[in-house]
Amino acid sequence: MESLFVAAGLLGLIIAFLGIGVWVFAGLIVVSITALMVFIDMPAQRIGTIIAPIMIRSSTGWELSAIPMFIWMGEIILRTDISKRLFEGLSPLTYHLPGRLIHTNIVGSAIFAAICGSSAATTATVGKITIPELKSRGYSTSLTYGSLAGAGSLGLLIPPSIIMIVYGVVAQVSISRLFAAGVIPGIMIAGLYALYVIIVCSFRPQFAPAEGTRPTSGDMLRGIGNLIPIGLLIGLVLGAVYSGFATPSETAAIGVTVTLIYTFVTRQISRDVFIESLVATVHTSCMIAMIMIAAAFMSTAMGFMHVPQNISAAISMLDLSPYQLIL
Incomplete structure (x- = not known):
């Protein structure tokens, strides 16, 4: 005792x-x-x-090298149009659901979490795009912030989760198996958040007012087109890990390389963006390293x-x- x-x-x-x-x-x-x-x-x-x-x-x-790589990938994405494409792609697809654009917080956070693995980056990136849009369209403030706060934490669970990498190193367990174990619970939790929004907005439709014109089939196809680059990046990152083609650390490096190529091809990379993303990555990585040392x-x-x-x-x-x- x-x-x-x-x-x-x-x-x-x-x-x-x-x-x-x-x-x-x-x-x-x-x-x-x-x-x-x-x-x-x-x-x-x-x-x-x-x-x-x-x-x-x-x-x-060596396993820890995945942490700054995934963080850097998220920081680059934060400064490109990928997050804007995410909102524009999801908007027409969620129109017919009770809660409408509030679901972009949930689905967007789940998708972005599968790219960068950081809850902080997920919440900051998705919130930066969705909150001003939702507030300007008269959506419930409490449900807007609440759905973002809840779904933003999916970065802890949906791979490639940085927290899972830290845990895998400390507990000496397979990071790839941790990643595999996080997929279904992450999807289930995102689904429960979405179900809660549907139930609340079914009883209180004023929380998600109808606005604008109903999206056409063309709008939905364009929305899917906006999601294709994000889907390819997620498929590349997760596919490389689960297929055994690359370790989590190697996959993180591949993800950063592909993201840099995308920003170069779309002419969104600049000296300032490159340096800002690196500095932010160093800050976050050092914070995590210090906590790991102390733990x-x-x-x-x-x-x-x-x-x-x-x-x-x-x-x-x-x-x-x-x-x-x-x-």
């Missing part, structure tokens, strides 16, 4: 640090160092010798204090049934 109290205390400290605005990686490192010095009286010099190899080991794995250090600190082993033993002694354990 003592280990349970230690774990609860450390969790409380982490929440307290995050609550007062301390950076995540700094909070994890401070809590880990404090725990080592207080609970097992480890000298500061010894802690320093532990941190150095952890920093190298947890931030230099690896905390995991090591817990191991020195035997917290995982003691908690496991304490739970085993309770002799719970499988359902009791889940509860």
